[in-house]
Amino acid sequence: MKKILLALIVVLALNGCAVLADKRTAAACQIADGATTYYALTHGAVEANPLLSGFSPGAILFLKLGLAYWIYTHFRDYDVSSSGEKATIGALTVIGCLPVPGNLKVIRSLR
Numbered sequence: 001m002k003k004i005l006l007a008l009i010v011v012l013a014l015n016g017c018a019v020l021a022d023k024r025t026a027a028a029c030q031i032a033d034g035a036t037t038y039y040a041l042t043h044g045a046v047e048a049n050p051l052l053s054g055f056s057p058g059a060i061l062f063l064k065l066g067l068a069y070w071i072y073t074h075f076r077d078y079d080v081s082s083s084g085e086k087a088t089i090g091a092l093t094v095i096g097c098l099p100v101p102g103n104l105k106v107i108r109s110l111r
Contacts, residue, residue, distance in 0.1 A: 029092075029097035033096050
């Protein structure tokens with residue numbers, strides 16, 4: 001719940017930030033989360049997200065890559081997207097990037 005609230009605060013605080021509202025950034029964050037999650041899980045970590053804990057590392061990576069592809073192909077480019085699309089993309093960016101530092105911390109602890 002804390003992560004969701006933090007994500008909402010960041011999205012609202014950085015609402016005008018063009019980098020957060022770019023579909024390429026949102027897609028890249030999903031890929032980064034998928035790749036770091038895959039690496040951690042295949043090296044001994046345990047998935048903490050209850051929504052994904054029943055899936056294999058490969059399935060999680062496939063899901064994240066599919067989500068990245070959907071984000072990239074579904075949304076319009078930044079310069080022609082509406083403010084609503086920019087807010088949605090910004091939220092997807094934060095939600096995708098938020099787990100990556102934790103994943104990297106877990107990876108470092110596995111060594």
